Amino acid sequence: MFDTTHAHITTWVIALILFVVAVALSNAGNEKGKKIVQMILRIFYLLILMTGILLFWKHQGYNPALYGMKFLGGVIVIAMMEMILVRMSKGKGTGLFWGVLIIAFIVTFILGIKLPLGWNWLA
Numbered sequence: 001m002f003d004t005t006h007a008h009i010t011t012w013v014i015a016l017i018l019f020v021v022a023v024a025l026s027n028a029g030n031e032k033g034k035k036i037v038q039m040i041l042r043i044f045y046l047l048i049l050m051t052g053i054l055l056f057w058k059h060q061g062y063n064p065a066l067y068g069m070k071f072l073g074g075v076i077v078i079a080m081m082e083m084i085l086v087r088m089s090k091g092k093g094t095g096l097f098w099g100v101l102i103i104a105f106i107v108t109f110i111l112g113i114k115l116p117l118g119w120n121w122l123a
């Protein structure tokens with residue numbers, strides 16, 4: 001949990017899948033199904049944060065600035081997923097939030113693989 005990224009990767013991959021399912025259910029007009037998936041997704045937000053914070057706490061001393069940006073990027077990804085789902089339920093526009101989600105995801109992903117643990121494609 002502290003020294004490998006497997007648990008962290010598992011949590012955010014499952015969260016992304018749940019997010020896509022929730023969006024699809026919402027688009028299909030199944031608000032009840034979407035609500036249930038969204039509740040499960042919220043548990044995964046907490047798991048992403050817990051696993052991310054454990055890694056951060058132990059390793060950020062190596063490069064506090066980059067780790068700080070990774071933390072922020074991850075939190076923005078979670079916030080955007082939640083905003084999009086809430087706004088979809090209210091019938092409000094989500095365009096801007098999708099833009100921020102995609103950019104924040106790319107930045108977070110690149111920072112994640114650049115940092116020393118786990119995958120190191122950019123080393």
Ligand code: HEM
Pocket residue numbers: 005006008009012015048049051052053055056057059067070071073074075077078105108109110111112113114115116117118119120
């Ligand atoms: C949905 C949001 C997130 C995504 C897509 C994501 C993605 C990633 C990826 C791709 C890695 C690299 C895995 C590896 O190299 O094996 C990683 C590692 C990491 N993530 Fe996240 N993450 C997210 C949220 C967070 C959050 C919220 C935090 C902080 C609380 C965080 C902290 C970390 C830390 C500290 C590492 C280890 C970096 C290292 O030392 O190599 N992540 N994440």
